[in-house]
Amino acid sequence: MANKQLNNLLDNLKTKNFDKIKTWLDTVHPVDLAEILTELKDEEILAIYELMDYEQLAEMIEEADEKAQIRLLKLLDLDEIIQVFSYMSADNITDIMGNLPFNETKQLLKMMKEENAGTIRHLLGYYSDTAGGLMTTEFIALKENLTTTEALLKIKQIGPKTEIIETIFVVDESKRLVGTVDLRDILVAPDDQPLKEITDYNVISVLPGTDQEKVAMIVSKYDLTVIPVVNRRGVLIGIITVDDIIDVIEAENTEDMFKMVGINDEEQVISPVRISIRKRLPWLYVNLITAFTASFTIGLFEDVIAQVVILATFLPIVAGLGGNSGQQSLAVMIRGLALGEIDFKNSKETLFKEILIGLINGTAIGIVTGLIAYFWRGNFFIGLVIFLAMVINMVIGALMGSLIPLGLKAVGIDPALASSIFLTATTDTFGFLIFLLLSSLFLKFMI
Amino acid sequence: MANKQLNNLLDNLKTKNFDKIKTWLDTVHPVDLAEILTELKDEEILAIYELMDYEQLAEMIEEADEKAQIRLLKLLDLDEIIQVFSYMSADNITDIMGNLPFNETKQLLKMMKEENAGTIRHLLGYYSDTAGGLMTTEFIALKENLTTTEALLKIKQIGPKTEIIETIFVVDESKRLVGTVDLRDILVAPDDQPLKEITDYNVISVLPGTDQEKVAMIVSKYDLTVIPVVNRRGVLIGIITVDDIIDVIEAENTEDMFKMVGINDEEQVISPVRISIRKRLPWLYVNLITAFTASFTIGLFEDVIAQVVILATFLPIVAGLGGNSGQQSLAVMIRGLALGEIDFKNSKETLFKEILIGLINGTAIGIVTGLIAYFWRGNFFIGLVIFLAMVINMVIGALMGSLIPLGLKAVGIDPALASSIFLTATTDTFGFLIFLLLSSLFLKFMI
Missing domain, CATH: 1.10.357.20 (SLC41 divalent cation transporters, integral membrane domain)
Incomplete structure (x- = not known):
């Protein structure tokens, strides 16, 4: 099927049938799009980039695998990369930048808004195989003294920028994590019910230095879809979503099987x-x-x-x-x-x-x-x-x-x-x- | 830590300090509770059951591992089991019943409300290693001709009964799956915007007969938190949530490593x-x-x-x-x-x-x-x-x-x-x- 789509795309490119390509770009899944584009020559990819907006580029690059990510990104100049990054979450930007040459990373950080650059610099500081390296800083944290009506208003404001919305984190005055609230409970709660009454104070969290294998074990054991990361003082500093945990589990399993027979690190099928x-x-x-x-x-x-x-x-x-x-x-x-x-x-x-x-x-x-x-x-x-x-x-x-x-x-x-x-x-x-x-x-x- | 909790519990049991146990029961995580209870004798467990309501029992049994599930359930009579089941989702009830002796399963089905029994009977019919065996039938499906305001009203009604709420499924008049809507998009949409305008029509689904390994691969590839299951006519019949996918991935990985060295099926550390x-x-x-x-x-x-x-x-x-x-x-x-x-x-x-x-x-x-x-x-x-x-x-x-x-x-x-x-x-x-x-x-x- 992907092959057929690739052939159609090449035909449309040759005949300069750009409208058809545009319609197709709106329907294809970003994961599949990335796979198909990596089969093309650089100049063909650039021709298709002309038809895409920064948001589409961001979605595609975010979902591509590591090797493809670097290739697809290298075709953009730094200004364009900054535009693309503006549609990505901080943890994904960090992952991508961790794979770029150090000089480029430094230049990109300089070009970013100081606020964003600070976040990325912070995330780059954590080892990539720890909770800190996995976490994203986009989450919804509400003060525990709010009412459900105030909470819902806040969520409507912040919601679109966060990765996960069904679990809302509740913090105290010092931003320390105290519990979680289910969005469904806020939705069905009577107006102006204190948030405290529906908060679950039994919350499991990890430290930024916690090994990713340990994080995966906890998420799997407690069937979580998101796990909060807190610093030593208990302040909520990030969250890890379950899709990143699945990647960790698969990587750790590969590593175990490889290490057992004497292959260092994770070797991918595509390694030279x-x-x-x-x-x-x-x-x-x-x-x-x-x-x-x-x-x-x-x-x-x-x-x-x-x-x-x-x-x-x-x-x-x-x-x-x-x-x-x-x-x-x-x-x-x-x-x-x-x-x-x-x-x-x-x-x-x-x-x-x-x-x-x-x-x-x-x-x-x-x-x-x-x-x-x-x-x-x-x-x-x-x-x-x-x-x-x-x-x-x-x-x-x-x-x-x-x-x-x-x-x-x-x-x-x-x-x-x-x-x-x-x-x-x-x-x-x-x-x-x-x-x-x-x-x-x-x-x-x-x- | 669990050991300390266990010792405290035994002390409180001996001194009949039931109030203390009750307070503890409200704060302990169901997974940990199940682990601690399985260390006790039957009569001790029954004494603690006296202090728990059916919802607490359901939460604990749902999250316990297979072997513990059977032991914890056997201490209840059939009437009580039916009460406990009323707090569980259909896929979890099915999983548990699949491990019970056939006679008990039959009796339990007879005792359930006809509507629920039908669902369970249906789910029991799928092989446990297929999408049908993994799926649950509690999901939110909305007709595509609703407005966002109508949608939100529906969600508030159905929400508490479903497993996942951030992804809402959109179906046509014949209940065929046509797309998904993010709850966050409904929340921030202007009043009475047609649902159609914010529906993502690019939806990935599987058939009930799809092998669980294949389902896991799709979920992992496309970073999904939930995947819909449709029948041959495209009618939405269930959903699979990511926490069940993690279990599948771990089980398949164990199976691969075991099969490689000549161990049939999954052998657990606890097997005799x-x-x-x-x-x-x-x-x-x-x-x-x-x-x-x-x-x-x-x-x-x-x-x-x-x-x-x-x-x-x-x-x-x-x-x-x-x-x-x-x-x-x-x-x-x-x-x-x-x-x-x-x-x-x-x-x-x-x-x-x-x-x-x-x-x-x-x-x-x-x-x-x-x-x-x-x-x-x-x-x-x-x-x-x-x-x-x-x-x-x-x-x-x-x-x-x-x-x-x-x-x-x-x-x-x-x-x-x-x-x-x-x-x-x-x-x-x-x-x-x-x-x-x-x-x-x-x-x-x-x-």
Whole structure:
């Protein structure tokens, strides 16, 4: 469908059918418009810009993804950018400016009205992965001593400039947040009812320095559509809306999955190869070191393998199943920690549960493997050794799969960080060690 | 903090200080209340129920997690449950009833007012992982021929019963959805302005059968706080609010990470051991089969290993690095598909990119490994063979890490399903095969 729209647009551009393009611009969704425009050449985009007003440009650029935002903005000169910004909310302007070269940011700030520049400068000061970096400063705050009629009047005045309107924040004389009022309650309240009577004083807020992952967890837990940000004195300084929270949740989930397998930061599908390599290669070298550790472990038993070469064939089974049993525990732990289902309070319980599962699954898998090995190689002791090695290694897998993320979290590191690499390092090394140690113990029965 | 509240509550219960408990009940957040109550014994919960009204009970049960919901509800008799339900929205009642035994659901439906029962029966008919299963039927729909003054009057009447109020849906004479109006626009509009003039006719909707993952993707892409559900004739039949979408996103993310390592469905940290085993063990058996394939591959070269035993020590390095390089591609692909960044259109491009990354990283890692092997074992050909095997296996890893999720998606299966197990099966088997084949070619130079 987008393709058809793109072709129509190109046709209309070629035939200079600008009226048709104008009509289309009024109906297309800004998100789709941004997607379609980024398929065009610069001069084609500029021709379409001629047909758009600043408000349309603002809507489109606001909703485009990061990469497109920069490209679409670079085609405007600084004066035009200032005009476009006048239709955007402060948090979006901040996000966009955070991605521009520092010189441009500085020039733009100079050109803005002092009041707006102050807000942006303030927001740029917060780290982008904290509540302060996510929040916007456009919200409705009403003094608690108003009546509902006065409140409604205020809302009609401020409303169009704010991002969210159904939740109204109530503050005291010192602008400290004291509660919230639902717009629906104001609408149905009798005239001149004191606002205090319908205020919900049970309000959840975060500090500007609160980590975005923590903010997302609170919003998700309490089913909020907006969360207020207050400073240490309790003064309301901003709000975070749920659409920004969804982006945080998706980004954090991507980060968890990537970190687990050793990819630094968030890598997007569109990243150039050079950047992908810089994000992945360092962890592959770490993986190489752990792989050599496992390799040296086998090297210690070269004489054992020389006597019973078939032992080499069982090495990947012991290591592989231990690794996979551990991966399962790892996935449960990482998600449990991310969703707040696991904390240090119940971690012991979870750890015991994972070890028990490792033991049961290990026994179930170990028996089958031992029997197959026994019948394949016709030697009871080979079957016994592989059974024992698998049970032990699958318990180690479950134990380490749980301990690694808990340990990383305990020392303040992301629980997912390269956890998959550290896990297989343990299950490989210990798997080989246990299997070959047991084999050398029973060596005389195997030859 | 919750612990302190729990202890206070227990103290107050023991000393029968019910007034204090009542005051506390008015200030505690329903989510926290549910969490605290589930720590108590049944008779203690019942004592606290005595102090709560049906509205408080409804709020608490609505916000509790699934397991707590059932426990907290079971303590009420059916009459009381009906009273509690009267304070809940239809979608929440449906969710709760979907988890109750079928007999109770049937009895409850009989006891409800016919009108409400009809709605619930209708909602229960949709699969819980579709738009129909997520939607609620409480929304504000206004006819497009109203004026803003008439609209505001209607909103004041219906408002308190709906879930979301800032977005008002506009329908035609046949109840077909035609657009949306922002409440803020109605509030600031001049008296008696036709609703048509401020209606946004560019509205995005989904069908009741649309998969919840797809719904979440649309909501996230277009930054919506609510999405309307229409039937095939375009009639508005329900809405889905963003708080339910967040739950979907988190559930889908958990599912992806779990499926990747071979855990069926969503397993929660609180699942009993028995259920965890049933979800994980089948995939461990699949893993066992693939591990034996890798094992048989080594078995084919037993005579080669017997002549150069040190080859056995390099097996885990070739397999491990190929596997990890593949895991990185796998993670990028699974997230790219989940976020809609990758589709079949750009999949070829992504595939080439991953293979190129595999080749570059493989060469970088292969050279180092080859050199270490050369100096460690003092044989140039061992270094050469391991270098070649690693480059090839890391390219295979990247290739398979990309192809497995794409292939699963192409045949309509979840792209994450056991992909990690299938991936390591390939990188293990091919890694051993390539390394041992090359070794047997250069065998005479290694002895």
